[in-house]
Amino acid sequence: MEKNKNLLRMNRMNADRTRGMVANILRSSVPLRFKGFAFALCFTPRLKASVVGFCFLIFGHFGNSLRCRQKYFSTLPVLRYNKSMTHQQLVRMAEQWLRTRYRCGIVLSEQSCASGETPDVIAWKGKCRSVVVECKVSRADFFADQEKPFRKDPELGMGCERFYLVPQGLIAPDELPKKWGLLECKGREVRMAVKPCRQPQRSQTGLMWEMNLLLASLRRVEVRIEPQTITDFLKWKNRLAEYNGGRLPEGVVAPEAEPNVHLV
Numbered sequence: 001m002e003k004n005k006n007l008l009r010m011n012r013m014n015a016d017r018t019r020g021m022v023a024n025i026l027r028s029s030v031p032l033r034f035k036g037f038a039f040a041l042c043f044t045p046r047l048k049a050s051v052v053g054f055c056f057l058i059f060g061h062f063g064n065s066l067r068c069r070q071k072y073f074s075t076l077p078v079l080r081y082n083k084s085m086t087h088q089q090l091v092r093m094a095e096q097w098l099r100t101r102y103r104c105g106i107v108l109s110e111q112s113c114a115s116g117e118t119p120d121v122i123a124w125k126g127k128c129r130s131v132v133v134e135c136k137v138s139r140a141d142f143f144a145d146q147e148k149p150f151r152k153d154p155e156l157g158m159g160c161e162r163f164y165l166v167p168q169g170l171i172a173p174d175e176l177p178k179k180w181g182l183l184e185c186k187g188r189e190v191r192m193a194v195k196p197c198r199q200p201q202r203s204q205t206g207l208m209w210e211m212n213l214l215l216a217s218l219r220r221v222e223v224r225i226e227p228q229t230i231t232d233f234l235k236w237k238n239r240l241a242e243y244n245g246g247r248l249p250e251g252v253v254a255p256e257a258e259p260n261v262h263l264v
Contacts (some may be wrong), residue, residue: 133163
């Protein structure tokens with residue numbers, strides 16, 4: 001008889017303790033979906049209570065999802081961008097923008113150097129001021145670019161000025177690396193959303209890699225025009241004048257009259 005009374009007293013104590021735990025959980029400020037987990041754990045291993053806790057979880061997920069999104073994710077930007085834009089289209093737009101809007105005299109795309117860096121577009125303006133544009137069509141590609149050695153250590157990278165070109169809305173300005181600019185394209189238009197640092201970012205190491213890239217590109221040209229050399233290719237107008245009695249044919253501009261912003 002005494003044993004049964006003790007067992008009944010213990011059952012009542014357990015019931016009171018369980019009710020107190022459930023009340024504390026329901027009064028807490030955690031989202032309802034997590035209350036479902038905790039509620040189920042209070043009664044484990046009782047199957048009936050676990051089923052009830054699972055119901056709390058399911059209904060809490062759907063019933064409280066909007067409130068949770070507003071509470072925890074309202075500060076995140078809503079990114080909408082043109083997902084049909086291809087990388088090659090962005091590269092072509094960057095080339096055109098650098099030539100026409102940024103007044104660069106030499107523009108090269110997707111050329112490599114010995115450091116392993118292959119800028120999507122690199123150009124030069126004025127007195128050897130280089131501009132690098134990296135084109136990204138997805139956020140995954142943008143963040144993967146940050147893991148490259150010459151991004152982690154900007155001293156190893158090329159470019160006095162550095163830009164990312166992305167579809168409008170792909171990345172937020174505060175996600176850019178320090179001193180980088182941001183170009184956004186919408187339709188066929190490219191606009192500068194964030195200006196880069198005006199002070200040259202290129203180090204002596206970066207200048208060396210730019211020279212390496214230019215030499216490698218010239219060598220590729222020479223291979224393609226063999227057996228003619230680059231010098232012969234550049235002097236074809238002089239030979240043409242020699243064959244024409246010292247005068248160039250009508251419509252052919254003399255080498256010294258060709259516009260070249262890098263010789264000004």
